[in-house]
Amino acid sequence: MKINVFKTADEALENIADFFIKCGNEAIAKRDRFTVALSGGNSPKKLHALLVSSYKDKIDWNKIWFFFGDERDVPQTDERSNYLMAKNTLLDPLGIDPAHVFPVETALGAELAAEKYTSNLIDFFDGENACFDFILLGLGDNSHTASLFPHTSVLHDDTATVQALYIDEVKMNRITFTAPLINNAHHIVFMVYGEGKAEAVKHIIEDDKDIEEYPAQLIVEKPDGDLQWFLDESAASKLSSH
Numbered sequence: 001m002k003i004n005v006f007k008t009a010d011e012a013l014e015n016i017a018d019f020f021i022k023c024g025n026e027a028i029a030k031r032d033r034f035t036v037a038l039s040g041g042n043s044p045k046k047l048h049a050l051l052v053s054s055y056k057d058k059i060d061w062n063k064i065w066f067f068f069g070d071e072r073d074v075p076q077t078d079e080r081s082n083y084l085m086a087k088n089t090l091l092d093p094l095g096i097d098p099a100h101v102f103p104v105e106t107a108l109g110a111e112l113a114a115e116k117y118t119s120n121l122i123d124f125f126d127g128e129n130a131c132f133d134f135i136l137l138g139l140g141d142n143s144h145t146a147s148l149f150p151h152t153s154v155l156h157d158d159t160a161t162v163q164a165l166y167i168d169e170v171k172m173n174r175i176t177f178t179a180p181l182i183n184n185a186h187h188i189v190f191m192v193y194g195e196g197k198a199e200a201v202k203h204i205i206e207d208d209k210d211i212e213e214y215p216a217q218l219i220v221e222k223p224d225g226d227l228q229w230f231l232d233e234s235a236a237s238k239l240s241s242h
């Protein structure tokens with residue numbers, strides 16, 4: 001696992017964008033496609049804007065396939081939708097073909113949408129244990145990632161699937177990749193910046209294993225995988241090693 005700390009959030013985002021493009025061009029050279037699972041929340045918006053403004057000609061965007069590591073159980077037109085956020089800030093501005101985008105079909109209801117997403121992955125990746133090229137993750141200040149929230153049943157799910165569950169902390173159903181599905185990826189990137197995340201970053205990286213309290217500790221580097229943190233100094237400020 002590699003921990004990259006940058007002076008500012010902008011510097012961290014620039015390095016994530018460079019790494020994204022590097023991984024993408026390598027995947028396209030090898031397999032003629034780049035499969036990506038996007039993160040939700042607010043942090044990705046700045047990264048999306050950077051990719052749109054400065055990376056348009058650095059990769060063949062037509063060779064990228066976009067998925068979502070988690071989704072809120074809301075309509076795709078709802079401002080809380082991770083799909084809508086990505087559509088508005090990244091996919092539409094880059095003119096991504098909708099056939100290359102796999103939104104969670106929340107109109108089916110959370111449970112069915114999760115089942116459908118799991119079967120979509122089996123179809124797309126020709127079998128179970130989908131292996132994404134690149135999974136982007138944020139980190140909640142309560143140490144959740146994707147929608148793997150503290151003290152929830154999904155933390156103990158050892159299947160590489162997509163699950164739906166009610167999250168009391170946010171008073172809504174969420175649809176999420178399980179930790180094993182995330183851990184199958186070639187490249188996993190935590191994108192974390194800001195003082196508010198410093199405590200969670202320390203818990204995940206330095207504290208004893210306690211996945212109930214710190215679910216993002218479930219995300220681990222496989223022998224043939226690559227797990228990297230891209231942090232600004234604020235988010236890394238409570239790490240003893242920085």
Ligand SMILES: O=C(O)[C@H](O)[C@@H](O)[C@H](O)[C@H](O)COP(=O)(O)O
Nearest residue numbers: 040041042043138139140145146
């Ligand atoms: O659906 C979501 O909200 C995200 O997938 C979630 O895991 C997010 O990454 C963290 O909550 C951090 O969110 P911010 O980037 O908004 O702090």
